[in-house]
Amino acid sequence: MQISIRSDSTVVILTGAGISAESGLKTFRESGGLWEEYNVYDVATPEAFAANPELVWEFYNKRRQQIINAKPNDAHRAITDFQSRFPGTFVITQNVDDLHEKAGNMNIIHMHGELNSIKCTSCSYSRKDLSPVSGIPVCPECSSPLRPDIVWFGEIPYHMQDILRLLSTASLFIAVGTSGTVYPAAQFIEIASAAGAETVYINKEYVKCHSSQFIQGSASEKLPELLSSIGAYNV
């Protein structure tokens, strides 16, 4: 199906762990994924941090170390090329790595936070920091424990107002490399579709979804193919 949109269109690309898999970062729910190695309720909830902050920091320290040398792949790079033709393209990512930034993508919204940021559990202090954390670091302003700046289960994702505004104005919505199991991101495709967007889903394995088009395959192959096939027209 050939897609053609105005060059000033709003385009939303929702990414999940699958887009980073070919850069060597583990997904969550596949065999061998992160949630097989760790129980999500032990490391990714505010209650887990209160009960065992050492274990939570151990989990995120490992992941922080892994992203230092991770390199973006062709899927991330294809977004940069696409944005030079369609500057109204926004990347809403569930990923907490920095591969979209490393690839030169613009307009990136990290709805689940970022591994390279840490924040205070009490006050508004936060800082960009990827250095290894030993023990439980404390806030330089109020001495409370510092935690990874990650949106945990039971917490509200970041930038939801901006996201809902983008979904309601998008001409095209593309989801790539996500199992579509975590809300609210899992619902974005329906929201965008109901507001009139063309919708495409790219994933390695079949996902039951409401998209007008489903493309099965790897993100690094299928996303560049799709994005380069999208035509632009001016009015």
Ligand code: OAD
């Ligand atoms: P999942 O691990 O749930 O799903 C990743 C999807 O990517 C799977 O459906 C794979 O089939 C697919 N996949 C794997 N490799 C791929 C490739 N090379 N190309 C295309 N697709 C590929 O990860 P997410 O959907 O991102 O939240 O998970 C959503 C949220 O759940 C995460 O942000 C995280 C997690 O718990 C928090 O930690 C708050």
